[in-house]
Amino acid sequence: MKRIIIDMDEVIADPMGEMIEWYKKEYGAEPDKTKMIGSWVIGFPEEHREMIMERLRSPGFFRHLPVMEDSVDVLRELNKQYEVFIVSAAMEFPNSLKDKYDWLMDHFPFFTWKQIALTGSKDLVFGDYMIDDHVKNLKGFKGKPYLFTSPHNLTVTGYDRINNWKEAADIFLKHPISGSRE
Known part of the structure; x- marks a missing residue:
């Protein structure tokens, strides 16, 4: 997988x-x-x-952060077809560790604790694909990187972009996703 x-x-x-x-x-x-x-x-x-x-x-x-539109529905489907890991560089904000875990369990209860990595560096992760909004996390990645569009990375070139979760569904899923529930 x-x-x-x-x-x-x-x-x-x-x-x-x-x-x-x-x-x-x-x-x-x-x-x-x-x-x-x-x-x-x-x-x-x-x-x-x-x-x-x-x-x-x-x-x-x-x-209590807002959830990105369509992410719940798309990630639920991705989780059925791929080995999905949520990896967040959380150590810069140590108070965020429990907050992030609890937030994920509230909004993405279909992930297990084994699929969550709260880390100081993403250099230790490996996979076939990575979706991230920071080039620093994508640079050393050995698989296929995708830059998730955000205002801070609009001038970045050299990466395939994903602008929203409907586009991610088009790339990774064989069937379309209906509207978001979040």
Whole structure:
């Protein structure tokens, strides 16, 4: 069975969307998405970036993130046809470890704990395919990498892209996926 490695943040969970919504409520303004090249944090005003990072580091932030559209339905089907692992570089935000595990169990209960790897580096994973929003995670991957589109990687070239989970279904599944339940 072929193995797919799937990132969590900005691929199946939406921390950027959550942060933007919070920022709009708190400050009545939106970050500048055109400045998000390399990191979505730099789209926020410079005087608020440390606060954004502190919020990312705080317990509970990763627990209640929005789910990326169609990801639940597509991953449920992928899990039937592939060996799927959710791999998230969680050590940068140690408070996120339990939050991420609990979030995954809430939204993707069809995965077992053995299919989840919360790590400091994705260099240790192997598989046939990897879907990630960061090139740094795809560079050393020995299988076929796919860059999941996010504002911070719009200028990146040299990778096949997946723009949303319906496109992922078209690539990896033999039958179409109906609408999302999340």
